[in-house]
Amino acid sequence: MASEHPLDLPETTLIHARKIVSKAFLKRWYIHSYTIFTQTLKHCPPGIKLEIGSGGGFFKIHYPEIKTSDILTLPDLDFQLDAQQLPFQNRSLAGIVMLNVFHHIPNPGLFLNEANRCLKVHGKLCMIEPANTWFSRFIYK
Template sequence: MSDALDSYRSAWNTKPVLRLVYDDFYNRIAGICRPGTTIEIGSGIGNLKEKIGNVISTDIQFAPWLDCVMDAQTLPFAAKTADNIVMVDVLHHVEYPTAFFAEADRVLRPGGRIIMVEPAITWGSSAFYRLLHHEPVVMSADPLIVGAPDPKRDPYAANQAIPTLLATRDRERFHRQFPRLRIDRVDWFSLLAYPLTGGFKPWSLVSEAAARRLLRAERTIEPLIGRALAFRMMLVVEKSATTDD
């Protein structure tokens, strides 16, 4: 197990407020998964299985609780074998998202879904991600560039802007490039509770009880102000129910 995963697991076990925020992520995901087989990519410390049954847990690096070690750009699954592909904080680490989406298109059954929770670069979150987060935000990047993945690349290399670019500026290009896949839903959520917890860092500026109240309040107002202020997004891509192959 890598030092990073060990650190994340330690934070998870010692920060109830962190578990509370991620439970909100997992509940959102579980609420829109199709019945059937779910492949989780980038399972990390492996908590999604507590919320969703029939999950195949995978990551690019070994951990004893994983079912499979693999790269998101080369999925070791047969065609049309999965009903859902789920990812939390993974897409913005993928070197060539086009390679992943091509593989997801192959592996998903007709009507299957890719469900991703990722950073949202908005008016309200931009300064936080640019100044207080270690991963870069490059809004000029092309998320649909095609290339050959580098097996020696650092799996934690990232561009936090990638999911937002796909959901906004490059949405129609995505649809043209992957005609069987459609961005079906984008939820802009997570206002104050997430940044105030400090994520997987050892500090938190909010108690578990206060975070619980904040999350309840955020649910009511995120449809109104989420697009402008959200720190997170849930991006749902659905495969056509009728395919040519």
């Protein structure tokens, strides 16, 4: 379940979503990341492609067939789920993408086991993670 940390509240996620689209550089960085995801997903087998941690983003605008998810209850999601207990059958996902999410998962090993269980043969897991630098703190502020 989501923690009680302010960063993990639905209201905070929606504020971040507005910030992402209102800051030109940050929005361009998200679009660039979504381009990487789109290119990766082209090389996946047919089937369900899942974005984990979709809350603050807008990938579905660029890739309408993506299934969106988050641990929080947020509008317009396809699934509310915990990445450490994916509600999918073995070998049922063609691809998983995550932007700025992996470092929020309490037990990364558990998630990686779940991703491995759920991904089809030749399925892809693509994660983009932030670097904590002075520049990234300036951009995300």
